[in-house]
Amino acid sequence: MQVIGFVIFPKFQVLGFAVVTAFEVANVVVGEAIYDLRLLSEQGGLIRSSAGFAVETEAFGSTAVTEAQFDTIIIGAGMQVEATTPGLLDFVRDAALTSRRVAAPCIGAFTLAEAGLLDGRRATTHWAFARELQTRFPRLKVEEDRIFIIDGPIWTSAGMTAGIDLALAMIEKDLGADIARAVARNLVVYHRRAGGQSQFSALLELEPKSDRIQQALDYAKKNLKQPLSVEELAAVAHLSPRQFSRAFRTETGQSPAKAVENLRVETARLLMEQGRLSMDVIADETGFADRERMRRAFLRAFGQPPQTVRRNARLSP
Structure with a gap:
């Protein structure tokens, strides 16, 4: 079983849960629990979204989280770039050392960049924030017109629904193209867009x-x-x-x-x-x-x- 930690914080954007749903549907398609999904936050407990409702999370420092072997860590995103806490940065840096892959849809890329994980790497983000990301973190290479980018163990994607494309690409890498296509059909989306495809239509x-x-x-x-x-x-x-x-x-x-x-x-x-x-x-x-x-x-x-x-x-x- 692959344990996936989805990291959220106050005012997180709800559409990010579409990424979680893709892995949930993969479990249904396969007929067994391939992915164990865990919601994480710095303090744990209820975390309120930008839409106003809250979800229950596990704290970074809890025994269950520190003992878990996370295969994948995915950083959630908000509606705007917020200050990143030292606790979140430390967690992300540790995750990069112990997890197979670390991902950040949308403006979650700012968290990875501030943690130093994108130095010397290629990355993308929501087109509206791409130039800000490049200006603030000149040591990375922002490709602002990409759906998602894989650079070694680091995955980044464009905003909003592009996180689904990123998740489908992960599922395809883990379980094969047939399973990824079946998940896409269940989600009623086109099979994932290629990472190099333009964000614009x-x-x-x-x-x-x-x-x-x-x-x-x-x-x-x-x-x-x-x-x-x-x-x-x-x-x-x-x-x-x-x-x-x-x-x-x-x-x-x-x-x-x-x-x-x-x-x-x-x-x-x-x-x-x-x-x-x-x-x-x-x-x-x-x-x-x-x-x-x-x-x-x-x-x-x-x-x-x-x-x-x-x-x-x-x-x-």
């Missing part, structure tokens, strides 16, 4: 208000290899081209052409990170038609050519 940024515009976007996503003219998308939305263009810009803040380019860039980037197809094939499959058009689109979106994006992905484990 072109579809999420658009956020259309009406079903018609959403239907056109879904159609575009499924048919990127096609030219996707305004007339074609308007027909899918059952609007005239003029009505469609006006409604699209009003609801998304972008022109249809710009939105389609963003979808193509996002899809092309994912294909590059997977590393299986040539640049020519990717350009064709995503509707850019040729590498030069794709290169110009990448420069507009990321300030980097496709070759740099692929090279960076290959450097990531």
Whole structure:
């Protein structure tokens, strides 16, 4: 049995428990208690969350905790970066010496960094806090556009639901891909996103208000290899081209052409990170038609050519 300690503190963010749930579901899928889940805190007892309710925890210094052999320690996160107590830092440093892996979803990375565990390592965090993390702790390398990063025994992930991806990656490493996929299905999420995948989604940024515009976007996503003219998308939305263009810009803040380019860039980037197809094939499959058009689109979106994006992905484990 693998003992997992989930560390929380006052004003912890409740969504972090989604990480715990993934391991709980893994036990159900396997049919036995593979993971023993323990909630830990510095003082023990009831710890109040940012949502207002409290949960029962075991204290770092309690006999049960000091005698436990923790395979994995996961640091919870809050809604904002708070001062880290000396007791928490000492516990994290000790855990790094005795546990197989130490993880920190979201801004829990600040705790690992302050404890010195990220010195000389690559890490990620919620995109809104990435630059602050890099500024405060220049000895680590923050990759702010990653879902999760594994650097030796240290695991970090982006914010909120990215912790589920991190947990699924751990379950896959421990129990295999089939179990991880079964856990993902039980959680009703896509099988975990690759660690190198972008935290950002072109579809999420658009956020259309009406079903018609959403239907056109879904159609575009499924048919990127096609030219996707305004007339074609308007027909899918059952609007005239003029009505469609006006409604699209009003609801998304972008022109249809710009939105389609963003979808193509996002899809092309994912294909590059997977590393299986040539640049020519990717350009064709995503509707850019040729590498030069794709290169110009990448420069507009990321300030980097496709070759740099692929090279960076290959450097990531």
